[in-house]
Amino acid sequence: MRATLRYGAGRFQRSAALEATEAYQLPRLIQLEPNLYAASFTLMKMVPARYILRRALDDGRLEPGTVIVETTSGTFGLALAMQGVHLDRRVILVSDPVIDERLYRRLSDLGATVLRVPEGAGERPGGYQAARLELLARVRAEHPATFCPEQYTNPDNPRAYAVAAEHILDTLGPVDCLVGPVGSGGSMCGTATRLRADAPHCQAIGVDTFASVLFGQPDGHRELRGLGMSLMPGNLDHRVFDHVHWCSAPVAYAATRQLHQRHALFMGPTSGAAYVVARWHARRNPGARTVVMLPDEGYRYQDTVYDDGWLAAHHAGVTVPEEPFAVDHPHAARPPWATFAWARRSAAEVAAGEPVGAVPR
CATH class of the missing domain: 3.40.50.1100 (Rossmann fold)
Structure with missing residues (x-):
């Protein structure tokens, strides 16, 4: 009998076996530290x-x-x-x-x-x-x-992530903080919204890269692919996010290798960027249960991020900073790693408001 995953208000139900594309939907939930868990996807999209x-x-x-x-x-x-x-x-x-x-x-x-x-x-x-x-x-x-699925504007994109959120809730219970990379906005907005149905206090920390328009940076060249945008996607609800971090490509690459070496998780650099932010947050909040979204595996990066020669030639000596630099406006964010207290406001509210600067706690 082939399995089905039911979407809706209740928990999803599974039967005996999954077809290939259905099996890709549920992340593996892996404990990285006492209060930090990875939702590790083979193919989150x-x-x-x-x-x-x-x-x-x-x-x-x-x-x-x-x-x-x-x-x-x-x-x-x-x-x-x-x-x-x-x-x-x-x-x-x-x-x-x-x-x-x-x-x-x-x-x-x-x-x-x-x-x-x-x-x-x-x-x-x-x-x-x-x-x-x-x-x-x-x-x-x-x-x-x-x-055309129109992933950037189709509300079924964030809506789809209820199945992943319910898997997290069924396995771990209520979550205090969700961390993940932001591109179309679907995964973080959809997952955080569903998690908050059970735990309204759940924080959402979005991870972007520099020169991305998503959270108020001016558009420019971006080496780190898989997150960030030059156009604002309709599915990005800024009011979901408590904090935003911007991570440079070299830091993401170094963190990706740390994730592999420390936890044997072979993931791509967007996962590395999310991991460095989540680990920092979890260690600052030892009593809170933090979950980090790791979108896809690292096979496409074997000749780059996972190649010591390539890293030495392009980003020699790069290490992961101990902590980000807190800024009072998105325009002030600079490499290698910066953070801003977004405070569940719209983009217009952030642009028009007085500068707000605080290191997330």
Whole structure:
């Protein structure tokens, strides 16, 4: 008998066996320190991808012959390609010219078509993300029937994470603090909202990178991929977040290696960025149960983050700072690691308000 995971107000239910894409949804919950737990995903983006596509299938928006199209340069595209195999639907993905080659080969092997925007498109306002949206619109115009999951604006993205939150609650009980990287906003906003249904005091700490517009930084070049944006996603509800941290690429890389060496967790650099923040917070709050979201595994980074020669050539001597620098405005955040008390305010409220600076406790 194949298992199903039921979404809704109650806890999900499982039967005997899971299909491949369904099995990717639930994170492994691993104790890292006495009060710090990792929600470690093989492929976190499978959570919204599967939920969004199954909802579209149920309500007739994904009929046979409909092409699944999306703009993505990361693992959301991988999740869609895997779903395309199970649903027997063609998948076209619009991506950056610098998409990881390992990921590109895997997407192609799954039958997905990957279209890359031209080199230099990232110099325009909105960067590669704006260029990708333009190309996506042209792709949709060329096909009679398409479905776009619209991960940045579709409310089913954050809604999907109820299944992960309920798994955490069933296993650990109420959570005092959730830490995780922010890109589309779906995982942190959706998971934190569901956790607060059981524990309203639960803090949410978002982890971004410098030169990302998500939490008030000016847009610019970002080496650290998988979090941060050049355009503001509709699914990012700033009022969810108590604190925000900005982490540089070198610090994230060093923390990723620490996570592997100390806990044998082979994860990507967005997980490293979240881990360094969560470990710092957990040690400052020993009586609080902290959970950190680790989005995906490290196989795409074997030639970079996990290669000592590459690290020495690009980021020699980088170590993880003992603590972040607290700033009184997002514009003041600078590498290698900074933090700001967001205090569950909207972006407009933060921009218009008096400077607020406090180290999170």
